[in-house]
Amino acid sequence: MSNARVAQEVQLVGMDISAMETLAAMHDELPFRGKQLFHWVYKQQVDSINAMNTLPSSFRDLLADEYVLHPLTLIKKTGSDLEPTQKFLLQLPYGEKIESVIMEEGKRVTLCVSTQVGCAVDCKFCATAKMGFIKNLTAGEIVDQYLLVLNSINKRITNVVFMGMGEPFLNYQQVINAADLLN
Template identity: 35%
Template sequence: MDKVELNSLTLQKLREYMVSIGEKSFRGNQIFSYFHKNFGTSISEANILPRALRDKLKDCVKVNNIKIFKRFDSKIDNTKKYLYLLEDENIIESVLMEYNHGISICVSTQVGCKMGCSFCASTKEGLIRNLTPAEMVNQIYMMEKDTKKSISNIVLMGSGEPLDNYDNTMKFINIIHDKEGHNISLRNITLSTCGVVPRIYDLAKEGMPITLSISLHSPFDEDRKKIMPIATKYSIDELMEACKYYGEVTKRRITFEYTLIENVNDREEDIKELLKILRGVNCHINLIPLNPIKEFNEGRPEMVNIQRFQRELAKHNIAVTIRREMGGDISASCGQLRRRYSKSSDLSTFQ
């Protein structure tokens, strides 16, 4: 029988588990706070629990821990990129970004990704596996322990598609939000998806006031299919209907991520069609200048054209910004460093 991964359980499930093994439910609260408020990593060191209970748990549970494999510090800004070594020797990455309003962390939800977006480095080797809730929260805890700084905002925009790892992602959000643990406001959590339409409806019904961010990248179905394979499964009309439903149910403004690719999706006709499909949608558009990778042979528009695109949308009362590049000197975009190290590193030398 597989052992229960104790630090992946929500508070409610942890309380239920304690009762199932003949213990009082409040022990679940103690264990939850040990992991998620006090950065605990080992049941044997959880001195808040009686020795007999710790010995009992060692036989039937496990605790999932990750290690910092490498940290890269930007000389341009205060961005830090972390490569983490998982227990099975897979590597994932997270990014810490400092802004005037606080510290944000970009969290990975999978090792690799199967969505196949042509300009994304995370997906080039496909999906290796889903991350557990513990592996997601520990990305945050390891950064806070390393920097001695508190995270204020979480962006599920690292490697992987969060809605493709739906159940574990929901558990992660539940755990990181719980007041008995890290107590991160749901309004400070952003979930980014390439557009898994059925799961957008499911997410709306969760009753979580998180920010939904949609990777759009083209307003035309045929053009979107060329760069985002998921567009062959869900049309833009279907995606927009799901977004409208999400907005109506949650009363939250949706963000649309739009990577600008020269002569592909930065044309006048793209602007006109964007305005058409976003009519009546409470949204914000985040323009992202393409970050070139060697597997995608397209270019980034000149800044003058990026600014023109922004102005044209703003003229029609669309909230639109150009994303500020962070950590450009340390390959802070998702997937770039993980692929390099997973291909070339001798992990046996890790200390």
């Protein structure tokens, strides 16, 4: 699927349970189908709409035609599961790139997610400042970092920190929405 197509479609990752119930009702499905959809996206963390086998095939087909499950694409993974740090280069629907980082220490596996493409704060110690500010990420783009990285490693993520690219407080509402979905 091309990133241009993803950019034009509604993305499922980022919707809360209420939005998914509304989506189901819009397509003449009962509200509990929205709850099932939420379960598949955030609890089962599937990577394909077709894997959602408790949903009717007609609803799955409609979702696959009109919606996108994951807005991000994993471009590159640096480091192995044996190393304490791994970096993930991810591409957004319009081609911008962000990074997420896994850091392991003892029993803790911490995922550092980005909240913006670039940053306007211009901290002298930060390489992201050289990019300038490009855009805020949506809650879905923030959450999708977690989902894509989780499916790329053989470990349970124990902590998520909003310390990647960007200043989280300058994208406050989307960060709070993402934290709610991750919780």
